[in-house]
Amino acid sequence: MTDEVGVxxxxxxxxxxxSGDQVTVSVQYKDADEWYAVTGAKAxxxxxxxxxxxxxVAVGILNRPEG
Numbered sequence: 839m840t841d842e843v844g845v846x847x848x849x850x851x852x853x854x855x856x857s858g859d860q861v862t863v864s865v866q867y868k869d870a871d872e873w874y875a876v877t878g879a880k881a882x883x884x885x886x887x888x889x890x891x892x893x894x895v896a897v898g899i900l901n902r903p904e905g
Contacts, residue, residue, distance in 0.1 A: 840865065840874035852900060854893035861889055863896045876900070 840846055849868035854861060863879035866872060879896065883889065 839877040841877050842874045846874060852893070852897060854889055854896060856883065856886055856889045859883055859886075861892050863892070865900075 846865055846867065850865045851868060853864050853873065855864070859882050861881050861883050863876045864873045865876055866874065881892065
């Protein structure tokens with residue numbers, strides 16, 4: 839689910855960005871220009887090094903190759 843367009847499916851690219859102390863997860867359709875914020879995927883990080891762990895968790899939750 840995304841904030842801008844609702845449900846997205848298919849081949850997607852996942853991006854996890856850190857701006858200051860806020861991390862945001864977004865997705866885009868493969869080879870598209872537009873990025874969409876994953877609903878509820880924003881958080882404050884105490885340690886910037888944790889962004890890699892946040893990305894790994896997001897991949898684990900959002901990657902559903904069989905449905």
